[in-house]
Amino acid sequence: MKISQFEVFVIGDGPEIDPDQGGVEPLACIRVHTDGGLIGFSEVFRVPPRVVQATVGGPETHFGRLLLGQEITHPERLWQLVWDALIHTNRRGWEIIILGALDVAIWDIYGKMLQQPVWQLLGGTQRGPFQTPRGQTVEVTPYCTLVSDVWGGEPMFAQQVARAERLASLGYRAFKVEPMMSTPTDVVEIARRFRQALGSVPTLMVDVGYLFNDVPTAVRVCRQLEEFDIYFFETPFPVDVPETYAQLAAKTSIPLAMGEHAVTRWEFVEMMDRGQVSVMQPYMTTCGGLTEAKRIVELALPRGAIVCPGNWSTQILGAASVHLAAYSPITPFIEFAPAEVLDSPLRQELQNAGFPVRDGVISLPMCPGIGYELPQEIEKKFQMS
Numbered sequence: 001m002k003i004s005q006f007e008v009f010v011i012g013d014g015p016e017i018d019p020d021q022g023g024v025e026p027l028a029c030i031r032v033h034t035d036g037g038l039i040g041f042s043e044v045f046r047v048p049p050r051v052v053q054a055t056v057g058g059p060e061t062h063f064g065r066l067l068l069g070q071e072i073t074h075p076e077r078l079w080q081l082v083w084d085a086l087i088h089t090n091r092r093g094w095e096i097i098i099l100g101a102l103d104v105a106i107w108d109i110y111g112k113m114l115q116q117p118v119w120q121l122l123g124g125t126q127r128g129p130f131q132t133p134r135g136q137t138v139e140v141t142p143y144c145t146l147v148s149d150v151w152g153g154e155p156m157f158a159q160q161v162a163r164a165e166r167l168a169s170l171g172y173r174a175f176k177v178e179p180m181m182s183t184p185t186d187v188v189e190i191a192r193r194f195r196q197a198l199g200s201v202p203t204l205m206v207d208v209g210y211l212f213n214d215v216p217t218a219v220r221v222c223r224q225l226e227e228f229d230i231y232f233f234e235t236p237f238p239v240d241v242p243e244t245y246a247q248l249a250a251k252t253s254i255p256l257a258m259g260e261h262a263v264t265r266w267e268f269v270e271m272m273d274r275g276q277v278s279v280m281q282p283y284m285t286t287c288g289g290l291t292e293a294k295r296i297v298e299l300a301l302p303r304g305a306i307v308c309p310g311n312w313s314t315q316i317l318g319a320a321s322v323h324l325a326a327y328s329p330i331t332p333f334i335e336f337a338p339a340e341v342l343d344s345p346l347r348q349e350l351q352n353a354g355f356p357v358r359d360g361v362i363s364l365p366m367c368p369g370i371g372y373e374l375p376q377e378i379e380k381k382f383q384m385s
């Protein structure tokens, strides 16, 4: 079975819905067709759709020349073929993110070809009961990322905590507050308000979105946060200088997290080894695909780190995260942008079409491939040019 065609199309909520409030910005999606009729599917987060179109959109594009006509074999062979071809042109950035999306789509085809769910082909389920809050069953636990219409102060506390309460009532068990563009006092205060309202049982993460420039301020904030049982503290500093992370890690008991925009396993290795970061957050496309994400798991494991796949995109990407989490022995949570509290019709419909969250967890998908089928009505209704 050979790759016969790449199809790129764009969906989105439209300009009137703000991406910062949960709206889906124009999102390129790729279908990989084969001459045997099997089709693989993925989205490409945060690459301008016209760049995707120009790179993948036909036989004369960069990826068209490399991959059209290639036999579907183990996805790692096709990944390596592209990587080797890019060594003189583009070893990070948009082209690797597009490779990541193609890799997810190729895993989708490979699973359909072998009639196995992708997690089975990644190595089977290596999860232990200790990895899920409930214990016995092997399942995947999403944590909900909470945003608000405004950053800082009372309105931010009130809206994010109210959203957490609503989601907890629906069964979700883990939450990440986002005190972006806020004062150090507000970062601590939102954790306090969360615990006051929701108690000690739910898991709580804090993401400050590269808020700090100096280590001493971040140390003070982390020391004050410690009493609220914070599962991880995400992106305190820009990620360009890993040593700032290492200095903070040495002075707090809260694990540090990063990786939402990191590309290739090498950026993760650097943050683990030089930055002492112990929670890796690869996006299943951005990092370079499921092939690269599996390598990140294999590199994190002997370092004593964990991998919690990031996803502020849709449940198309979320489906790939579920497969990585099902396989990974060091993935207690995956990120989840809950449509129930976000103002985005497209996000809601894509979530409805994805793997259901029941009682706060996702059962392992048993269908061949990735198992995310995009309903035609969604594609039609939200198609953008």
Ligand SMILES: [Mg+2]
Pocket (backbone or CB within 6 Å): 207, 209, 234, 235, 260
């Ligand atoms: Mg973040």
